[in-house]
Amino acid sequence: MTQTIIFSYPGACSRVTMTALEEIGAPYEVRWIDIMSQAQYASEYLAKNRKSKVPALVVEGTTLTENAAILNYLHTAHPQAKLLPQTGNAIEDTQGLSDLVWCGGMLHPMVRQIRAPQKWTKGSEAETAGIRADGMEKLAKECAYIEQRLAQAPWWYGADWSIVDTYLYWVVSTAAKSVFSTADYPAITAHSQQVRARPSFQRMLAREVAALSSDGIALDPTSL
Structure with a gap:
């Protein structure tokens, strides 16, 4: 049986990958990395993921990083879960990967600008305020597009859920926090x-809520 391990933190974007694993239904192990306590910089974790962030997915000893890549792998390896659209048309099917990269490479940084602008500069409070304002403006523009599309159908791709829906939820809900x-x-x-x-x-x-007590992670469950 394939051994699958995900390194995660409650509320982080790794919850998108965990949701994908729940959709697939195959067994997996969660190892919680307390990023608020800087556990992502521990040598043991860096040996698995030099990028020092979550998620990281280990499958039979091989580590995958970056949400878009991990989710695309899970979609390819477990097509029955229908994490992304499957039309048989190569261009149309690649749109799912494109949207994942958009979430991870464009929307996600905007969320970081809003929630943690200090990580984008070593400058003054005025600079961090400008970074946050820039992120707010950019995300508002993207949300206008997302709103227009979701007003026409219940899910991102119409009638059917996809993992892109969960990623979009994470982006908006995290910024709203x-x-x-x-x-x-x-x-x-x-x-x-x-x-x-x-x-x-x-x-x-x-699983996230259970981790707060069993793993001693200092996080308010209501924030999840």
Whole structure:
């Protein structure tokens, strides 16, 4: 049996990968990396993932990093889970990978600008305020597009859920935990509720909540 291990932190973007693993239904082990306590810089973890972040997925001893790559691998290795669209058309099917890269490479940095602008500069508070404002402006523009699309269908690709839906939820909900307001995006709000209600998300969430007590991670469960 293939041994699958995910290195994760409650509430981080690694929860997208965990949700994908729950959708697949195959057994996997979670190893929690307390990034708030700088555990990602421990030598033991750096030996697995020199990038010192989560997630990292280890499959039979081989480590994969970067959410888009990990999720595309899981989609390819477990097509029955239908994590991404499968039409048989190479160009159309690659759109799923394109959207994952958009989430990870474009939207995700905007969230970091909003939630942790100090990590983008060694300058003054005025500079961090400008970085946050820039992230807010950029994400608002993207959310206008996301809102328009979700107003036309329940899921990103229409009638069917995909892991892109969970990634989009993570982006918007994480930004909203800071100063980004979702009040003007009713379709996104409805979409978020659907994502959270999905059984795979609820199973992932239960693992995160359990980790807060069993692994001693100092995080408010209501923030999840």
